[in-house]
Amino acid sequence: MVLGREQLSIEFVNQALSGNRRSLAKLLSSIENGELDSNSIGLDGHDDDGTIIGITGAPGVGKSSLIEKLISHWSTQGLKIAVIAVDPSSPLSGGALLGDRIRMDSADSNSNVFVRSFATRNQPGGLPKSVGLAANLMRKCGYDLVLIETVGAGQSEIRIVSFADRVVLIESPNSGDQIQAEKAGIMEIADLIVVNKSDLPNAERSAMQITSALQISGSPTCVLLASAKTGEGVEELASQLLSIPIKMGAEVARARERLLAAWASSLLSREDISKIINDISSGEVDAEKWVLNNLRWYDE
Amino acid sequence: MRIVIAKPGLDGHDRGAKVVARALRDGGHEVIYTGLRRTPEQIVRTVLDEDADMLGLSSLSGAHAFLFPRICELLKQEGCGDVTVFGGGIIPVDDRSELYRAGIRAIFGPGTKMQEMIDFVNEVKNRIDVGKPVGVGEGGDWFWS
Ligand SMILES: Nc1nc2c(ncn2[C@@H]2O[C@H](COP(=O)(O)OP(=O)(O)OP(=O)(O)O)[C@@H](O)[C@H]2O)c(=O)[nH]1
Ligand SMILES: [Mg+2]
Numbered sequence: 388m389v390l391g392r393e394q395l396s397i398e399f400v401n402q403a404l405s406g407n408r409r410s411l412a413k414l415l416s417s418i419e420n421g422e423l424d425s426n427s428i429g430l431d432g433h434d435d436d437g438t439i440i441g442i443t444g445a446p447g448v449g450k451s452s453l454i455e456k457l458i459s460h461w462s463t464q465g466l467k468i469a470v471i472a473v474d475p476s477s478p479l480s481g482g483a484l485l486g487d488r489i490r491m492d493s494a495d496s497n498s499n500v501f502v503r504s505f506a507t508r509n510q511p512g513g514l515p516k517s518v519g520l521a522a523n524l525m526r527k528c529g530y531d532l533v534l535i536e537t538v539g540a541g542q543s544e545i546r547i548v549s550f551a552d553r554v555v556l557i558e559s560p561n562s563g564d565q566i567q568a569e570k571a572g573i574m575e576i577a578d579l580i581v582v583n584k585s586d587l588p589n590a591e592r593s594a595m596q597i598t599s600a601l602q603i604s605g606s607p608t609c610v611l612l613a614s615a616k617t618g619e620g621v622e623e624l625a626s627q628l629l630s631i632p633i634k635m636g637a638e639v640a641r642a643r644e645r646l647l648a649a650w651a652s653s654l655l656s657r658e659d660i661s662k663i664i665n666d667i668s669s670g671e672v673d674a675e676k677w678v679l680n681n682l683r684w685y686d687e
Numbered sequence: 688m689r690i691v692i693a694k695p696g697l698d699g700h701d702r703g704a705k706v707v708a709r710a711l712r713d714g715g716h717e718v719i720y721t722g723l724r725r726t727p728e729q730i731v732r733t734v735l736d737e738d739a740d741m742l743g744l745s746s747l748s749g750a751h752a753f754l755f756p757r758i759c760e761l762l763k764q765e766g767c768g769d770v771t772v773f774g775g776g777i778i779p780v781d782d783r784s785e786l787y788r789a790g791i792r793a794i795f796g797p798g799t800k801m802q803e804m805i806d807f808v809n810e811v812k813n814r815i816d817v818g819k820p821v822g823v824g825e826g827g828d829w830f831w832s
Contacts, residue, residue: 409766412738416689482712488733489722495729501736506717 400428403528408501411528415503418517418524425520433523433552438532440628441551443539443573448559449583450536451490452615453624458491460625461532462499469530470494470502471518473537476509483507487536501530516652519550545572548641549648553578553631558597560589574601576640577608578631585612585619654682688808691739693721693730695758696750703776703797704745710801711743716808727754731761734770741811742823746776756789759823763790768824771811773831775799790823793831807831 396417402410417423425432433439442450451472458468472487483506488494494502508515514537522533537547539556548554556577574580574597582594590612598610611627613620654660666672692708694701701723708718719737721730734742742762744755755774762770773793774786783794793807810831811821820827 409735412736416738476717477712480713480715482715483717484708484712485717485719489720494736495721495725495732504717504719504737 396423396428403524406529411501411524412503414524415521418520419505419508419515421517423520425523428524430520430523430527433526435552437552437629437631438526439522439535439550439552440532441535441537441547441554442557443537443547443554443577444557444583445539445559448557449615450557451487453557453581453583453613453621454487454534454536455491455493456615456618456621457534457625457628458493458500459497460621462493462497465499466531467499467529468501469522469525469528469533470500471505471521471525471533471535472502473505473507473514473518473535475538476506478509481509501525510651510655514546514550514648516648522550539573545576545640545644546648548576549645553628555579555581555628558582558593559584560587560593572640574608575604576644579624579627580608580610581620581624582610582612583615585614586617688716688740688812689719689737690716690741690743690808691719691721691730691734691737692743692745693725693733694723694745695725695727695730695754696746696748697724698746698748698750699723700747701745703747704743707743707745707775707801707804710804711808714801714805714808727758727761730758731765731767734762734767735765739770740815741771741773741808744772744774746774746778748777751776751778751786752782755786755791759789759791763824767822769822771821772823773804773807775804787828787830790825792821792823792829 399410399414403414414423414428442454444450454470458470461468470491472485474483474485474487476483485504485506487504488502491502493500505515505518518535522535525533535547535551554577556573558580560582580597582590582597584590594610594612601608609627609631611620611624613624663677667674667677690711692704694704705720708720711718719733719739721733744758751774759772762768762772772791773795774791775795777797778794786794795804814821820829
């Protein structure tokens, strides 16, 4: 049976709210496809209560493996955990390989866990706006915590702060050897930094390097050691995650990212956006001039 | 399309499944890969939570004969009859008609060109657009040949 969009959303929201996985799964697809917004499913905003946690870091540092450890830890304590695992879409084909579930054994067997993979679908900033709404919906559907895994590559690492109440940066040993300038932004915003793979050599040294780099930059952050392989440090991480206060001084950076995210998505939802992009790409219109001529609302 | 690629059964090789996953990604699809040795229940749960349109099953060790029909049955029970299921790997020709009867819409042997698989996915999409049956529980006798 084909339902109208309004009907579909209300019926599915009610079923999802009462714990129906399939309805939640269908709603998440509609959100991802941009067919639903917070108004149309009657969701009010999420208050920064520390229950939506962003987990970011370079490819292969062990984000998914650590998330698996965290969800099995929390779910044995009776918490319900949802995960949104975001992977990049290929800019050429538009396709994506979403492989984070491989590391999450709880994902397909534990009934207190709901894992959903999202592709970035080439959103500027590397994170689709739908992720924020999806996380809110999962919270409202009875999941006590929502973890959002994003691959760290410059801007998308930072954009996570516009959706998450807390952000954890995962590093691995030796990645501290090159604390590149582009990492500075996320390091300062992160509420917690974890050096994973502490079973490997040099983990402690990396943690110390990161700690001292942060002290020099004037934004001390808690740095933990953990191993998703041995389970070392996972309990400590789990309890720190639920108790860290929002990082002092990060509010301005967060607010800036939230503004940019909202700005980008309102720009991209203009009806004439493909025409504008085509005109710019054919050279007919200059991007900066277009912005100056069309988005000067602040003067009025 | 959102496509889950899964490997039921006990054999420990997933190179073929990974090649398929990558080819479908390059064909413009979002592919969720679930790793080795999944039970039918786990695979169906992944399809459900990920709201997949299609499920590709790979088998090298005879797992198809029992596990593929079992997965089809579970999908129907869970209300996922609209999901298109296809299979690949080492599946003797004699076993195939049984699998088509269970609702599987395509079987790709070793050495299948990746382009053929992409063509199949596109054909499924076209059929969905015009309302023709493609799902594991939607009946009709269409399969890819
Ligand atoms: N030795 C060791 N290996 C680990 C640890 N955690 C993860 N790994 C390995 O690191 C590799 C990557 O792990 P993932 O959990 O997939 O890393 P990820 O950060 O989610 O990777 P992407 O999602 O691809 O960015 C895998 O081979 C893991 O087995 C750890 O604590 N110690
Ligand atoms: Mg991962």
